[in-house]
Amino acid sequence: MLQAYARATISTNLRDRDDRFNDTDRLKAVALAGSALGATLVRLKAGHDASVFSRALDGIIGTLQRQQKPAKHARAAILYWLCDRCPACHGRGFEKVFGAPVLSEIPCKSCAGTGVRALPDDIRHVVALLDQLYQRSVGEAKNKLFANHFP
Numbered sequence: 001m002l003q004a005y006a007r008a009t010i011s012t013n014l015r016d017r018d019d020r021f022n023d024t025d026r027l028k029a030v031a032l033a034g035s036a037l038g039a040t041l042v043r044l045k046a047g048h049d050a051s052v053f054s055r056a057l058d059g060i061i062g063t064l065q066r067q068q069k070p071a072k073h074a075r076a077a078i079l080y081w082l083c084d085r086c087p088a089c090h091g092r093g094f095e096k097v098f099g100a101p102v103l104s105e106i107p108c109k110s111c112a113g114t115g116v117r118a119l120p121d122d123i124r125h126v127v128a129l130l131d132q133l134y135q136r137s138v139g140e141a142k143n144k145l146f147a148n149h150f151p
């Protein structure tokens with residue numbers, strides 16, 4: 001879904017077709033699914049565009065403030081949410097064998113073999129909110145695509 005949506009955001013052909021999903025269907029489904037902030041997060045996850053990042057940051061700060069939750073680390077939370085891969089092992093989870101194209105059985109010392117960075121407590125609530133908004137938009141977009149294609 002996300003890769004197809006990412007391709008749709010840079011589509012050069014937005015002509016509608018009735019016989020199969022197309023870029024227009026994907027763009028419409030995401031735009032009309034979930035919340036405006038959720039759609040922005042899907043767009044951000046699909047492309048990491050700087051202007052979309054700013055909109056997402058403003059949106060999440062506003063949402064947190066309305067919920068009376070701390071918004072101080074919103075930027076760090078979005079950056080974590082976009083990439084939680086362990087920087088030491090690049091998400092592999094295990095140390096490389098020097099000079100060979102294989103991984104060892106030794107877990108990465110930074111992430112203990114998970115391949116994921118530790119989630120700081122001060123951004124945990126923001127990352128959870130980002131996940132919730134994103135998942136709701138993606139789920140509703142899939143439902144809209146399915147309903148649109150198989151009425």
Ligand SMILES: [Zn+2]
Binds near residue numbers: 089094115
């Ligand atoms: Zn690691």
